[in-house]
Amino acid sequence: MFTGDEDVEATALRAQGWSISAIARHLDRDRKTVRGYLNGKRPGERRRVEPDPFDRFVPYLRQRLTDDPHVWASALFDEVQLLGFELSYPSFTRGLRARELRPHCEACAGVKGRVTIEIEHPPGEEIQWDWVELGEAPWRDDAHLLVGSLPCSGRFRGVFAEAEDQAHLIEALDEVLRRLGGTARRWRVDRMATVVDPGSGRLQRSFVPVAKHYAVSVVPCPPRRGNRKGSVEKSIHFATQRFWRTMTAITIVDAQAQFDRFCERIGDRRTRPIARLEAILGVDAAASLLAERGRRRPTVADLAELEPLAPLPAAVYPATIEQPAKVGPSALVAFEGNAYSVPPGLVGAQVSVRHRLGAVGIEIVSPAGVLLASHRRERPGIGVVVRAPEHDNALQAEVLAAFSTAPPCRRKANRPPSPAARAEAARLLGTTTTAGDDVVVDLAAYQALVDTMGRRDHEASA
Numbered sequence: 001m002f003t004g005d006e007d008v009e010a011t012a013l014r015a016q017g018w019s020i021s022a023i024a025r026h027l028d029r030d031r032k033t034v035r036g037y038l039n040g041k042r043p044g045e046r047r048r049v050e051p052d053p054f055d056r057f058v059p060y061l062r063q064r065l066t067d068d069p070h071v072w073a074s075a076l077f078d079e080v081q082l083l084g085f086e087l088s089y090p091s092f093t094r095g096l097r098a099r100e101l102r103p104h105c106e107a108c109a110g111v112k113g114r115v116t117i118e119i120e121h122p123p124g125e126e127i128q129w130d131w132v133e134l135g136e137a138p139w140r141d142d143a144h145l146l147v148g149s150l151p152c153s154g155r156f157r158g159v160f161a162e163a164e165d166q167a168h169l170i171e172a173l174d175e176v177l178r179r180l181g182g183t184a185r186r187w188r189v190d191r192m193a194t195v196v197d198p199g200s201g202r203l204q205r206s207f208v209p210v211a212k213h214y215a216v217s218v219v220p221c222p223p224r225r226g227n228r229k230g231s232v233e234k235s236i237h238f239a240t241q242r243f244w245r246t247m248t249a250i251t252i253v254d255a256q257a258q259f260d261r262f263c264e265r266i267g268d269r270r271t272r273p274i275a276r277l278e279a280i281l282g283v284d285a286a287a288s289l290l291a292e293r294g295r296r297r298p299t300v301a302d303l304a305e306l307e308p309l310a311p312l313p314a315a316v317y318p319a320t321i322e323q324p325a326k327v328g329p330s331a332l333v334a335f336e337g338n339a340y341s342v343p344p345g346l347v348g349a350q351v352s353v354r355h356r357l358g359a360v361g362i363e364i365v366s367p368a369g370v371l372l373a374s375h376r377r378e379r380p381g382i383g384v385v386v387r388a389p390e391h392d393n394a395l396q397a398e399v400l401a402a403f404s405t406a407p408p409c410r411r412k413a414n415r416p417p418s419p420a421a422r423a424e425a426a427r428l429l430g431t432t433t434t435a436g437d438d439v440v441v442d443l444a445a446y447q448a449l450v451d452t453m454g455r456r457d458h459e460a461s462a
Contacts, residue, residue: 153303182309
């Protein structure tokens with residue numbers, strides 16, 4: 001086979017009028033090889049002996065994909081099999097990709113195939129937020145993880161939450177910020193309904209005090225432009241693939257502890273291009289820092305140390321978490337993985353559990369808002385049972401009062417109607433009986449009663 005230089009030289013010599021034999025002697029190649037390259041052929045390449053069986057179906061597939069660009073390849077495979085396609089499914093999908101038969105859909109493809117560019121993120125300028133729902137959590141159906149990512153350094157932290165409502169969002173935001181060590185000047189979020197009105201894109205009025213509390217500006221992403229917050233999207237992808245798939249925790253508390261260790265020991269040790277460090281410190285200072293720490297490239301932790309984050313308020317914004325619950329058979333109400341007591345007379349009732357962020361206690365109230373019990377809030381997820389002394393004493397008294405030493409009832413005993421029951425039967429039939437007599441039904445009276453009832457039904461229907 002020709003090298004690239006030989007191919008170019010043979011073409012140039014042929015254009016100058018050289019013969020095939022002269023070129024072959026000059027390049028020390030066989031004449032048939034020279035002639036094949038000059039004629040556009042590639043000697044040595046194996047060619048298909050018979051036509052590709054896929055080509056016969058290309059017009060049909062092109063038309064089907066023009067009509068419906070999103071039809072599944074498996075569905076098309078079923079169709080072409082009925083038309084005589086005999087190759088395997090992998091050969092079918094390979095043929096689709098090689099011929100690029102599926103048209104590009106800009107509206108549905110997201111960022112695939114779209115031109116992108118790096119966005120400059122000065123240190124401490126922005127933090128990006130997003131929720132991720134993780135299915136098949138060991139402790140419940142789905143896990144809710146809020147992730148905050150600093151796009152300049154790539155450092156991210158996350159907090160597991162019970163739900164994605166605004167109160168839980170505020171609590172998780174504050175915990176993520178305290179793990180990061182401060183807040184950026186701007187928060188970038190997707191169009192989550194608890195922060196931004198999905199229709200207008202404006203900040204929710206209920207979230208305005210939250211932004212003021214942390215002294216930040218909130219910027220929503222444009223609709224269907226996930227690449228605008230690509231830092232947090234990539235952080236979520238990294239966390240789900242490197243942490244969630246192999247997580248061994250079975251409670252939300254253990255999962256949070258493992259995730260915090262993962263972020264520090266693995267997430268912060270990822271290397272970053274030297275150009276990022278040089279853009280912050282300059283070439284000489286960046287080289288000095290790397291030499292001091294014995295590294296060739298900076299890590300996420302190195303860049304995060306240089307981000308000037310603003311200090312946080314002393315306490316979280318005082319939003320109120322309210323969660324409906326049902327009182328269990330033990331007069332307990334479940335909340336955040338723990339159980340709290342109520343008076344025993346409320347077993348089976350619907351109540352609400354309230355917790356004001358920053359406060360140390362919780363309140364259990366009725367649907368009408370009446371306070372039923374209050375307790376000190378325990379650390380979420382540890383499985384502790386909290387009982388007030390008065391609730392414990394009242395429940396013990398009720399349980400002991402329900403105890404009985406009497407034997408169970410006999411199921412096969414003879415129990416004829418009692419005298420009182422016979423008297424009631426006689427009253428219903430309009431007769432009287434003496435104590436101890438059997439109840440005798442007068443058939444004539446019974447017939448008269450039936451006739452009277454029949455006439456009443458007939459009059460009512462008429």
